[in-house]
Amino acid sequence: MTFPVVGMVGGGQLARMTHEAGIPLGITFRLLSDTPQDSAARVVNDVVVGDYRDLATLRAFAKGCDVITFDHEHVPTEHLRALEADGIPVRPGPDALVHAQDKGVMRARLTALGVDCPRHRIVTDPSDVARFAAEVGGFPVVLKTVRGGYDGKGVWLVRSEAEAGDAFRAGVPVLGEERVDFRRELAANVVRSPHGQAVAYPVVESRQVDGVCDTVIAPAPDLAPRLSAHAQEMALRIAAELGVVGHLAVELFETRDGRVLVNELAMRPHNSGHWTQDGAVTSQFANHLRAVLDLPLGDPRPRAPWTVMSNVLGGEYPEMYPAYLHCMARDPALKIHMYGKDVRPGRKVGHVTTFGDDLPDVIERARHAADYLRGLIDE
Numbered sequence: 498m499t500f501p502v503v504g505m506v507g508g509g510q511l512a513r514m515t516h517e518a519g520i521p522l523g524i525t526f527r528l529l530s531d532t533p534q535d536s537a538a539r540v541v542n543d544v545v546v547g548d549y550r551d552l553a554t555l556r557a558f559a560k561g562c563d564v565i566t567f568d569h570e571h572v573p574t575e576h577l578r579a580l581e582a583d584g585i586p587v588r589p590g591p592d593a594l595v596h597a598q599d600k601g602v603m604r605a606r607l608t609a610l611g612v613d614c615p616r617h618r619i620v621t622d623p624s625d626v627a628r629f630a631a632e633v634g635g636f637p638v639v640l641k642t643v644r645g646g647y648d649g650k651g652v653w654l655v656r657s658e659a660e661a662g663d664a665f666r667a668g669v670p671v672l673g674e675e676r677v678d679f680r681r682e683l684a685a686n687v688v689r690s691p692h693g694q695a696v697a698y699p700v701v702e703s704r705q706v707d708g709v710c711d712t713v714i715a716p717a718p719d720l721a722p723r724l725s726a727h728a729q730e731m732a733l734r735i736a737a738e739l740g741v742v743g744h745l746a747v748e749l750f751e752t753r754d755g756r757v758l759v760n761e762l763a764m765r766p767h768n769s770g771h772w773t774q775d776g777a778v779t780s781q782f783a784n785h786l787r788a789v790l791d792l793p794l795g796d797p798r799p800r801a802p803w804t805v806m807s808n809v810l811g812g813e814y815p816e817m818y819p820a821y822l823h824c825m826a827r828d829p830a831l832k833i834h835m836y837g838k839d840v841r842p843g844r845k846v847g848h849v850t851t852f853g854d855d856l857p858d859v860i861e862r863a864r865h866a867a868d869y870l871r872g873l874i875d876e
Contacts, residue, residue, distance in 0.1 A: 504562035508535030684769035776804030
């Protein structure tokens with residue numbers, strides 16, 4: 498019996514955890530990694546080290562793969578079209594993925610579909626930023642490079658025309674957006690297969706620190722049922738309209754007047770879905786694999802009333818393993834997921850998940866473990 502070969506471009510922790518989800522299914526996993534030291538390259542057997550921006554490298558990697566998918570959105574669109582022309586299924590395809598690669602394209606398409614977004618437009622220079630600010634009620638406004646930004650990189654909150662210059666130094670188009678007065682950030686995670694089957698996970702609350710996801714609570718506490726259903730329906734509609742195959746994360750602002758606005762899209766497994774590894778019947782990683790292989794999708798329902806995921810960031814103490822003794826003894830139900838990365842201050846090196854019936858207790862357990870592993874607390 499021949500099992501399919503899934504080729505994943507990108508060797509980060511998302512690829513590592515997707516590979517883990519495919520092991521019970523007997524799926525052969527092939528990886529295109531920037532370096533042999535990348536998170537997934539440390540555990541995957543079949544690794545090609547090369548530059549995903551080089552078409553010849555991509556083509557050589559894709560030979561023998563039944564489908565190509567990604568742990569990041571940075572592969573040039575024209576290269577993906579070339580792979581499709583070679584007869585290699587690319588999931589999500591370039592026509593869908595461009596909406597996660599290019600914020601200008603994404604905003605234009607979502608606006609055309611009638612999806613609620615922050616007020617926005619492409620701005621050309623600092624003086625144009627000042628004009629845009631006047632259009633949306635004044636400074637501050639948010640500036641984003643249309644390509645390449647993530648985890649707060651390529652994003653600026655500017656309070657005056659004089660502060661706007663940095664955004665234009667890279668020489669790439671810049672998107673201006675109004676600063677949304679939001680109550681909190683949410684995420685709606687859905688998965689869609691080539692034949693149109695789709696599932697939606699519970700809408701979660703995503704808490705950010707310095708532009709980086711810190712903690713995710715599933716489901717989002719005190720979220721009105723109508724708003725939760727609206728967010729799920731909107732994410733499913735976006736997936737269908739854009740032709741997404743695989744996992745789609747729709748990052749949202751919940752406004753103080755009871756609306757949800759789309760902030761960002763990601764067409765791959767996403768940090769806001771890591772809780773599903775331990776907290777859902779079928780994880781985002783397993784369902785992403787099922788989708789790209791056009792297998793029936795798994796049950797997205799939660800296993801417990803509450804699940805909390807907290808990211809473990811690198812601190813001043815590079816040796817995290819000794820902290821396991823304390824964390825595991827204190828909380829036998831704790832789940833620790835480490836990415837095999839060298840520890841550097843501020844770098845995502847793992848995450849922990851907790852679950853249970855009492856939300857304050859579940860949050861405290863997750864935060865304690867993440868802080869202890871980082872060395873921020875010692876008891």
